[in-house]
Amino acid sequence: MTGSHEPSVTPSPPEPAPRPGSARSRRRRVLLLKSAVWVACGFPLARGLYRWFLGDGLGANPLEAMILGSGLSAFVILTASLGVTPMRRITRWNDLQKVRRLLGLWAFAYALIHVSVYLWLDQGWAWGFIVEDVTERPFIVVGTLTFLLLVPLALTSTRGWIRRLGRNWVRLHWLVYPAGALGWLHYTWGQKADLRGPLIAGAILASFLGFRVWRRVVRNRAVG
Amino acid sequence: MWIKKKPSWDTIPPSEITPYDVYLNRRQFMAAAGAGVAAAALGPSAVAAAVRRRAQEAQVGEVAFGEELRGELNDYDLITTYNNYYEFGTRKQDPAQNAGDFRPEPWSVEVSGEVHRPGRYSVEELVRPDEVEDRIYRLRCVEAWSMVVPWRGGAFRNLLTRVEPTSNAKFVAFETVYRPEEMPGQRRRVLEWPYVEGLRIDEAANELTFLATGLYGRDLPNQNGAPLRLVVPWKYGFKSIKSIVKITFTEEMPPTSWNLSAPHEYGFYANVNPEVDHPRWSQARETRLPGIRKSPTTMFNGYGEQVEHMYRGMDLTRWY
Ligand code: HEM
Numbered sequence: 001m002t003g004s005h006e007p008s009v010t011p012s013p014p015e016p017a018p019r020p021g022s023a024r025s026r027r028r029r030v031l032l033l034k035s036a037v038w039v040a041c042g043f044p045l046a047r048g049l050y051r052w053f054l055g056d057g058l059g060a061n062p063l064e065a066m067i068l069g070s071g072l073s074a075f076v077i078l079t080a081s082l083g084v085t086p087m088r089r090i091t092r093w094n095d096l097q098k099v100r101r102l103l104g105l106w107a108f109a110y111a112l113i114h115v116s117v118y119l120w121l122d123q124g125w126a127w128g129f130i131v132e133d134v135t136e137r138p139f140i141v142v143g144t145l146t147f148l149l150l151v152p153l154a155l156t157s158t159r160g161w162i163r164r165l166g167r168n169w170v171r172l173h174w175l176v177y178p179a180g181a182l183g184w185l186h187y188t189w190g191q192k193a194d195l196r197g198p199l200i201a202g203a204i205l206a207s208f209l210g211f212r213v214w215r216r217v218v219r220n221r222a223v224g
Numbered sequence: 225m226w227i228k229k230k231p232s233w234d235t236i237p238p239s240e241i242t243p244y245d246v247y248l249n250r251r252q253f254m255a256a257a258g259a260g261v262a263a264a265a266l267g268p269s270a271v272a273a274a275v276r277r278r279a280q281e282a283q284v285g286e287v288a289f290g291e292e293l294r295g296e297l298n299d300y301d302l303i304t305t306y307n308n309y310y311e312f313g314t315r316k317q318d319p320a321q322n323a324g325d326f327r328p329e330p331w332s333v334e335v336s337g338e339v340h341r342p343g344r345y346s347v348e349e350l351v352r353p354d355e356v357e358d359r360i361y362r363l364r365c366v367e368a369w370s371m372v373v374p375w376r377g378g379a380f381r382n383l384l385t386r387v388e389p390t391s392n393a394k395f396v397a398f399e400t401v402y403r404p405e406e407m408p409g410q411r412r413r414v415l416e417w418p419y420v421e422g423l424r425i426d427e428a429a430n431e432l433t434f435l436a437t438g439l440y441g442r443d444l445p446n447q448n449g450a451p452l453r454l455v456v457p458w459k460y461g462f463k464s465i466k467s468i469v470k471i472t473f474t475e476e477m478p479p480t481s482w483n484l485s486a487p488h489e490y491g492f493y494a495n496v497n498p499e500v501d502h503p504r505w506s507q508a509r510e511t512r513l514p515g516i517r518k519s520p521t522t523m524f525n526g527y528g529e530q531v532e533h534m535y536r537g538m539d540l541t542r543w544y
Contacts, residue, residue: 057514059305059306059316059317059514060302060305060306060316060513060514061306061316061369061511061513061514062514062516063511063516064316064367064369121516122518123518124517124518126518129506129508129509132506133505133506137503137504137505138503139504140504189504190504192314192367192486193310193314193414193415193485193486194310194314194412194414196412
């Protein structure tokens with residue numbers, strides 16, 4: 001668990017319910033939380049697979065549906081993973097931390113699907129076109145950078161790597177912030193004219209990042 | 225067996241049934257997946273197939289142009305549910321969902337500028353019933369997908385002989401209706417409304433330039449630009465302006481909506497050209513819907529024979 005290096009805290013339930021603070025009820029709530037994340041993150045993929053193989057297909061332009069669907073899922077889940085810490089601080093529900101890695105891995109899974117669909121179905125492994133895209137089109141360059149940032153994070157997300165890298169693990173995983181920002185840029189750049197989605201996403205992303213900056217400033221001031 | 229006898233709609237010659245890659249892909253998958261899955265899967269697929277065939281019942285009769293494309297025709301369903309018509313929303317499914325409140329009747333078009341016979345014209349005066357014909361054209365979107373559509377309407381040329389442009393008329397400007405109450409997409413400034421487009425006068429007079437009032441032998445559905453839209457098949461789809469209320473003949477090159485929105489991405493000419501890429505994607509290939517495979521894009525969308533002479537000596541990289 002990414003949260004394993006955090007000091008363990010006494011659970012303080014958000015509502016003044018009859019103290020269910022036992023370890024068992026806490027475990028149950030974490031299990032519920034994780035199940036919810038699995039269901040929510042798995043939904044777009046399950047729905048897409050169902051429609052493609054068993055339903056009425058992915059509409060008039062399946063390729064577009066796959067690329068946009070996987071890209072959007074990757075970005076939304078990546079953004080959600082950046083929201084875990086702010087939400088944990090606000091709700092003081094520390095166990096939220098336990099789904100951060102899960103969210104990160106789901107985001108990576110969708111990014112992998114997104115890139116695979118692009119390389120395989122969209123471009124058909126036509127390397128000439130791919131190289132042209134990846135080097136000459138800023139929008140694709142940014143997408144590629146985002147993906148390249150996510151790869152080491154996904155690879156080092158196991159317990160073993162967390163232990164092996166120690167403090168450097170935290171440093172390395174700081175890369176998730178530029179990845180979120182670049183993902184947003186790629187999303188925005190890909191739009192033709194309608195920027196409503198990117199603006200909403202940008203506001204959410206900025207509030208998550210802003211929250212951390214703000215906390216740091218407040219804390220430094222308190223110390224000084 | 226679940227179907228014993230071929231129903232009447234199954235007598236369409238195979239050449240007239242749209243190739244349906246996706247459907248085939250799924251069928252292959254099902255064959256591999258075994259009888260259990262196949263049985264479960266046949267339900268929705270069979271329904272989809274029936275819907276498609278019903279759409280094709282509105283047979284396309286004799287066509288004045290594009291007979292060789294008959295075997296590639298896209299389904300009515302696809303053509304009317306996958307649309308770029310930002311006046312009704314920016315997603316492809318939006319127009320079909322949001323165009324229900326739009327009233328294409330009564331309608332009139334204001335013809336003005338450098339013409340001898342300006343005035344308000346009805347749709348029937350612009351596309352006279354005795355001049356109506358069907359044509360099958362490829363439609364290549366700037367987003368690198370394409371489809372094949374059986375339009376009904378009249379040659380733009382016929383209109384020119386009626387309104388008589390003056391010798392000063394070098395361009396034709398078109399304008400889409402502005403009705404935010406009926407067109408929810410116009411309530412947000414995604415583009416500058418109303419949508420405007422334009423052609424050079426020789427382009428407007430080209431034999432291919434078409435004013436469509438229908439498709440698949442029926443009236444144009446609202447989401448496809450009812451009651452009257454332009455079709456210029458050698459140019460990217462956004463040139464084929466929909467729901468036209470104004471046609472103005474001008475001496476100067478008129479402004480065009482996508483050019484105003486992103487000048488480095490969309491030019492005035494917007495001829496289909498595999499050699500001039502969009503800054504964000506290649507135009508060398510296209511996806512023929514509803515498939516997923518790419519095929520090479522051809523110069524002027526394959527209509528070079530009819531239009532190439534208009535661009536001789538022009539640098540099409542500069543005039544994209
Ligand atoms: C090698 C890496 C990548 C390539 C080549 C790539 C390519 C593309 C392409 C071709 C599109 C379609 C644009 C369009 O048709 O409008 C797209 C859209 C998108 N991609 Fe990527 N992408 C990459 C990585 C990523 C990553 C890592 C993320 C997310 C973290 C991402 C998120 C998105 C989003 C959100 C969209 C737009 C979806 C929408 O408009 O609804 N992409 N990408």
